[in-house]
Amino acid sequence: xxxxxxxxxxxxxxxxxxxxxxxxxxxxxxxxxxxxxxxxxxxxxxxxxxxxxxxxxxxxxxxxxxxxxxxxxxxxxxxxxxxxxxxxxxxxxxxxxxxxxxxxxxxxxxxxxxxxxxxxxxxxxxxxxxxxxxxxxxxxxxxxxxxxxxxxxxxxxxxxxxxxxxxxxxxxxxxxxxxxxxxxxxxxxxxxxxxxxxxxxxxxxxxxxxxxxxxxxxxxxxxxxxxxxxxxxxxxxxxxxxxxxxxxxxxxxxxxxxxxxxxxxxxxxxxxxxxxxxxxxxxxxxxxxx
Numbered sequence: 001x002x003x004x005x006x007x008x009x010x011x012x013x014x015x016x017x018x019x020x021x022x023x024x025x026x027x028x029x030x031x032x033x034x035x036x037x038x039x040x041x042x043x044x045x046x047x048x049x050x051x052x053x054x055x056x057x058x059x060x061x062x063x064x065x066x067x068x069x070x071x072x073x074x075x076x077x078x079x080x081x082x083x084x085x086x087x088x089x090x091x092x093x094x095x096x097x098x099x100x101x102x103x104x105x106x107x108x109x110x111x112x113x114x115x116x117x118x119x120x121x122x123x124x125x126x127x128x129x130x131x132x133x134x135x136x137x138x139x140x141x142x143x144x145x146x147x148x149x150x151x152x153x154x155x156x157x158x159x160x161x162x163x164x165x166x167x168x169x170x171x172x173x174x175x176x177x178x179x180x181x182x183x184x185x186x187x188x189x190x191x192x193x194x195x196x197x198x199x200x201x202x203x204x205x206x207x208x209x210x211x212x213x214x215x216x217x218x219x220x221x222x223x224x225x226x227x228x229x230x231x232x233x234x235x236x237x238x239x240x241x242x243x244x245x246x247x248x249x250x251x252x253x254x255x256x257x258x259x260x261x262x263x264x265x266x267x268x269x270x271x272x273x274x275x276x277x278x279x280x281x282x283x284x285x286x287x288x289x290x
Contacts, residue, residue: 004060008121040124043190098249103136138180
């Protein structure tokens with residue numbers, strides 16, 4: 001019997017291109033000002049899920065993400081790489097959620113999905129680096145959790161075995177499931193898109209996307225129901241609006257400082273002993289070293 005796996009994924013702003021307009025006045029990220037990408041460690045998590053799918057016949061992988069309508073790109077990216085389906089949590093009430101509100105919304109959606117064996121997520125997102133959402137989801141659902149996973153070795157007979165990468169070494173642990181696993185960036189990189197799956201799912205859309213792209217958005221899909229990406233709002237997941245968005249987020253950003261590093265001067269050194277000795281003396285005098 002195959003596994004039912006949920007992968008938590010996030011579309012994040014590319015923090016390698018942060019500029020002066022990256023933040024709004026209320027302290028939230030101005031996502032429209034930054035290119036959006038698949039959170040890197042969530043790709044590592046997706047690969048672990050796909051390896052389990054390859055290993056255990058009949059397994060399915062579902063991508064769950066929360067964000068604006070454009071976050072459906074994350075689900076399509078998952079489908080192109082081997083996922084089976086996905087759900088997009090999208091509602092203006094979700095906007096401005098910190099990790100507490102985000103984990104609450106995701107846990108409500110997971111309860112609605114109901115039937116699952118494993119929840120796999122990246123350790124942290126590059127737009128926050130908190131590593132809190134995965135563990136918070138586990139706590140809200142009352143599930144065991146394994147963090148810092150580098151490889152999911154096996155998942156059989158209601159027991160999952162995981163290799164963890166820690167600061168001072170590696171350990172192998174096991175847990176009953178259902179369970180939540182968060183995956184390190186040191187885990188295997190995600191496989192590339194499959195050309196066959198790209199052709200199959202390239203027209204997969206949410207209802208909102210179809211509405212915005214064409215007048216005749218209610219298109220007959222016939223036996224191609226897999227092209228319909230499901231959208232859920234606050235009401236669809238039976239959530240409490242007071243625990244969502246800015247209202248449900250105790251984390252408040254007070255100030256933002258944009259720091260730009262500039263090279264004031266440069267010095268060309270040769271490989272001679274004299275130049276190297278002079279550099280060391282200078283570094284000692286200005287207390288860079290020593």
